[in-house]
Amino acid sequence: xxxxxxxxxDAVNEISKLPGIGKKTALRLALHLxxxxxxxxxxxxxxxxxxxxxxKYCKICHIISDSEDCTCESARKDASILCVVExxxxxxxxxxxxxxxxxxxxxxxxxxxxxxxGPGELNIQSLLDRVKKSSGLIKExxxxxxxxxxxxxxxxxxxKKLKPFSIKITTIARGIPIGGELEYTDExxxxxxxxxxxxxxxxxx
Amino acid sequence: xxxxxxxxxDAVNEISKLPGIGKKTALRLALHLxxxxxxxxxxxxxxxxxxxxxxKYCKICHIISDSEDCTCESARKDASILCVVExxxxxxxxxxxxxxxxxxxxxxxxxxxxxxxGPGELNIQSLLDRVKKSSGLIKExxxxxxxxxxxxxxxxxxxKKLKPFSIKITTIARGIPIGGELEYTDExxxxxxxxxxxxxxxxxx
Numbered sequence: 111x112x113x114x115x116x117x118x119x120d121a122v123n124e125i126s127k128l129p130g131i132g133k134k135t136a137l138r139l140a141l142h143l144x145x146x147x148x149x150x151x152x153x154x155x156x157x158x159x160x161x162x163x164x165x166k167y168c169k170i171c172h173i174i175s176d177s178e179d180c181t182c183e184s185a186r187k188d189a190s191i192l193c194v195v196e197x198x199x200x201x202x203x204x205x206x207x208x209x210x211x212x213x214x215x216x217x218x219x220x221x222x223x224x225x226x227x228g229p230g231e232l233n234i235q236s237l238l239d240r241v242k243k244s245s246g247l248i249k250e251x252x253x254x255x256x257x258x259x260x261x262x263x264x265x266x267x268x269x270k271k272l273k274p275f276s277i278k279i280t281t282i283a284r285g286i287p288i289g290g291e292l293e294y295t296d297e298x299x300x301x302x303x304x305x306x307x308x309x310x311x312x313x314x315x
Numbered sequence: 316x317x318x319x320x321x322x323x324x325d326a327v328n329e330i331s332k333l334p335g336i337g338k339k340t341a342l343r344l345a346l347h348l349x350x351x352x353x354x355x356x357x358x359x360x361x362x363x364x365x366x367x368x369x370x371k372y373c374k375i376c377h378i379i380s381d382s383e384d385c386t387c388e389s390a391r392k393d394a395s396i397l398c399v400v401e402x403x404x405x406x407x408x409x410x411x412x413x414x415x416x417x418x419x420x421x422x423x424x425x426x427x428x429x430x431x432x433g434p435g436e437l438n439i440q441s442l443l444d445r446v447k448k449s450s451g452l453i454k455e456x457x458x459x460x461x462x463x464x465x466x467x468x469x470x471x472x473x474x475k476k477l478k479p480f481s482i483k484i485t486t487i488a489r490g491i492p493i494g495g496e497l498e499y500t501d502e503x504x505x506x507x508x509x510x511x512x513x514x515x516x517x518x519x520x
Binding site: 111112113114115116117118120121123124125127128129130131135137138139140141142143144146148150151152153154155156157158159160161162163164165173174175176180197198199201202205206 | 385
């Protein structure tokens with residue numbers, strides 16, 4: 111593409127390095143910024159630089175945090191349940207449900223031989239250390255990984271490693287999403303949801 | 316949404332101010348930058364700040380440029396044709412066709428009473444001045460605006476203003492896009508393309 115100015119070309123090249131953003135979208139974003147106050151661009155660029163430079167990862171749970179000691183083990187939380195997730199967006203997603211009050215443990219990825227990610231690249235050893243160090247305080251580990259080939263492999267690997275601690279190992283429920291149409295659900299999900307059916311709760315009457 | 320850190324929250328807020336980018340995409344982009352080298356973020360933020368701070372608009376054609384004297388009137392170009400467009404992306408799009416070697420004139424928008432943009436907000440007077448000052452050098456003005464209600468209104472307004480100069484006023488062809496299916500073309504486009512049919516070129520034989 112021919113750009114009318116070197117400044118635009120540079121900006122488009124840098125913006126289009128972001129995932130899912132092509133040259134056309136990058137140009138649209140660059141022209142948008144040109145039409146805004148200078149402070150808009152300044153704030154954006156400062157926020158990005160600060161994010162990259164100053165973000166820390168908690169030494170315990172590996173969540174991204176403003177400091178190396180995050181609030182992951184605050185007293186308000188339920189110390190007996192540990193939820194293992196792939197990455198930070200999953201922590202945010204689960205927190206937003208307001209249905210979980212335990213601790214998190216971020217793996218920083220999932221086992222993927224295709225991408226050359228083995229158990230050693232993930233925060234699995236630190237998970238085992240954490241469970242060990244809790245000396246019985248952690249009673250349950252929830253494996254909250256995506257129900258994909260890689261997610262299932264990782265869950266299986268971790269579950270095996272956790273077996274010696276004889277704690278409760280659970281996984282998030284798989285089934286038909288709320289609001290989903292039974293007719294259009296894939297066979298595997300539907301099949302599983304029948305095999306792993308739940309007792310219907312008729313309430314207290 | 317609850318974010319694990321203030322730095323992420325700030326970055327997500329700033330990124331999601333960009334058009335077409337919501338909080339979820341913003342979070343994805345922020346987390347992507349966190350996983351890249353620090354230089355990636357630095358280059359991106361520098362390019363954006365430089366773009367906004369140092370971009371100039373050419374005093375003649377109003378294209379965004381690195382300096383106030385852009386190369387819009389370079390000797391290589393055909394000085395007799397002036398192509399009027401809405402904004403910079405249109406210049407880039409037309410340049411990329413490699414089918415136009417004349418000059419450009421960027422309006423900086425189109426007449427839109429809904430958004431309170433009248434002829435006074437656009438670079439229309441400078442277009443008339445430019446045509447006048449050329450003293451006959453500019454022989455044709457192509458109105459290359461989108462075939463929308465606003466685009467057509469703007470074209471009509473400019474054409475009326477240019478009438479006294481008795482130069483050729485043209486507009487880009489409207490018709491069925493190359494590769495388009497006749498069957499699925501809207502009635503208005505198809506109707507126009509029949510009314511404004513072209514002589515079939517059988518080549519020189």
